[in-house]
Amino acid sequence: MRMVYFSERNILYIHNSSDNKDSLLNTEDSLEEMDKLEFICSCAAESSDAGGSTLITITRIGIVLQLLELMSNSLESSSLKVPIFVISSVAEELLAYTNTIPEWLCEQRQEKLILGEPSFGHLKFIKDKKIHLFPAIHSPNLITSWQEPCIIFAPHWSLRLGPSVQLLQRWRGDPKSLLVLEDGISSGLGLLPFRPIAMKILQCSFLSGIRLQKLPTLLSVLQPKIVLVPDAVNQRINFAAMKTISILNYFENKTLRVPRIADNPSVEITTDLASKLSWRKLRQRENFGIARLKGGLLMEDGKHRLVSGLEQEESSGKARPLRHWGSVAPESLLDALLKIGIQGSLEQSIGETGSDDNSIIHIANPSSGLIEVSEMGTAIITDDENVGSQVLQAIDGILDALTSQLVWRQYYLNKSGHERATNRLNTRGIELAILDTIGELVESFAMLLQVL
Known part of the structure; x- marks a missing residue:
């Protein structure tokens, strides 16, 4: 085009x-x-x-x-x-x-x-x-x-x-x-x-341009989709006969919006960069894949090209944080938990406006815990690290994510005169607190939020 x-x-x-x-x-x-x-x-x-x-x-x-x-x-x-x-x-x-x-x-x-x-x-x-x-x-x-x-x-x-x-x-x-x-x-x-x-x-003086009368002939040969013509030229020549061509007039000191010729322009990717990409198929959109990278996007002569301009994080030996997007559907999450042997019940919390504010999934078996799902994020709270990891994998299974590595960071809470390690999963809106007992849930969760 x-x-x-x-x-x-x-x-x-x-x-x-x-x-x-x-x-x-x-x-x-x-x-x-x-x-x-x-x-x-x-x-x-x-x-x-x-x-x-x-x-x-x-x-x-x-x-x-x-x-x-x-x-x-x-x-x-x-x-x-x-x-x-x-x-x-x-x-x-x-x-x-x-x-x-x-x-x-x-x-x-x-x-x-x-x-x-x-x-x-x-x-x-x-x-x-x-x-x-x-x-x-x-x-x-x-x-x-x-x-x-x-x-x-x-x-x-x-x-x-x-x-x-x-x-x-x-x-x-x-x-x-x-x-x-x-x-x-x-x-x-x-x-x-x-x-x-x-x-x-x-x-x-030297000629630099094309004669006005040659414009229609040139356009009939080129067959462009869109033609941008200054208003002064448009008044001197009749473009009405070119029905298959979109003629857009532009004026001095006025902004003209030009439609895109292609809805999905292609991007050229260098061979070395393509070999490093780890594609993941999207669940929410069929026939789409996504990969995470560091590089440069160049545009030249109307073409887009991706190059590995920056160092890849994988080469440094550091695991990359998991990036999720989308909302967690409580019903889908409950079904996913049942498939991996975790039983629970769903409770809807009504907000001040009368609409569903957030949802809570109470985990009963194999270990006690709860999952709080809201618009701001999803919190997983349990005293069993294995159960917490399984819940996270269930959430990972229903959301789209860019990488599959699970990255843990250590945080420390001072309570009763001693330090206790609390792990937090570095995902967007998903937190996992490993607590000794469910009885300490409210106090320790509040302290965790203060630290973070």
């Missing part, structure tokens, strides 16, 4: 009469863009021939890749020996990335990759030391390789950050040097800190 999002700044309001699928692959726009790039290359070559350097602050990766290839070919076919420097902390990674995405390239570049050739020419020129990559302007290798005139690709397009600031300070008084800017920023405001400036300035 797909969701398509359109931004108003990525829509080109240019008339185009063609509305078939082939129009999406129309190369007219690309030819116009190539003419602009070739013009930039010719201006840079003229500047270099005159002894000036060229600073290109364009940072669109697609434009940069094409300019690198065109300029390298242009310089190779001429007698100019001008180095090309790319100064960016991510230059090496970005240029290497281009050989890993053949599906997004044109057929000609895909064929090159299939034949074992570089999809872009910059790889060959980097190998031949005609294009040099440096992470920063103060890199030692850049200082030793420095040569003028040169052609430099360097951020930032705003002329306020990165190497472009220092380079403009160096060349602003040279009328033979060239500065290439991208349209969209005010050259007057952007160059204000560098005035007076004698450099030649070339400001170019």
Whole structure:
């Protein structure tokens, strides 16, 4: 399932009469863009021939890749020996990335990759030391390789950050040097800190988006479930014919609720983490299992992935506490007790509102005790530890839980001048007090609550 999002700044309001699928692959726009790039290359070559350097602050990766290839070919076919420097902390990674995405390239570049050739020419020129990559302007290798005139690709397009600031300070008084800017920023405001400036300035605009008339054709090919369209675009084009697509308009500074495409999105689990999971089938929901883990949940490209980012508690040798949820039904618990040979009777306690406040199961055989069930929790009180453990196992059998380990903690009550150990099961809402006699029930249970 797909969701398509359109931004108003990525829509080109240019008339185009063609509305078939082939129009999406129309190369007219690309030819116009190539003419602009070739013009930039010719201006840079003229500047270099005159002894000036060229600073290109364009940072669109697609434009940069094409300019690198065109300029390298242009310089190779001429007698100019001008180095090309790319100064960016991510230059090496970005240029290497281009050989890993053949599906997004044109057929000609895909064929090159299939034949074992570089999809872009910059790889060959980097190998031949005609294009040099440096992470920063103060890199030692850049200082030793420095040569003028040169052609430099360097951020930032705003002329306020990165190497472009220092380079403009160096060349602003040279009328033979060239500065290439991208349209969209005010050259007057952007160059204000560098005035007076004698450099030649070339400001170019590049297409970035899709023509408005191509939207219906593109949507018919993609067949998305949901389309998010800015209101300004929705007023210019008729989406009513696309009955199978849900069109949602969004407005500036207004919240839009987008429905989920999938009710049950899948989660990818790494192999090492999946092998450590101990699944337990839920009793309250059929065909469902649950496991407890420590890790990390990552979401990338609309996919969810579980990774073992944190140390598993099992590896530390410590038993994990049992986690229950749900309510204990007294009737079900009484039936479960009878199946394991524990006899008892059920007593309902009426609250102040007249409704059942809690339930008490009196255990008569094989040992005396009681089980108090309320909305706040379940208390098991008996003088027989074996009976208490059996009652707990019965409760564990009717509730869903994440682990099966029983974890005990020691608490101490001071009574009659001596210490007596009282065990408490570390579960949510289930307590087990081992008492000497039923006669000490009320006093000791109250003391236990005070300690806890």
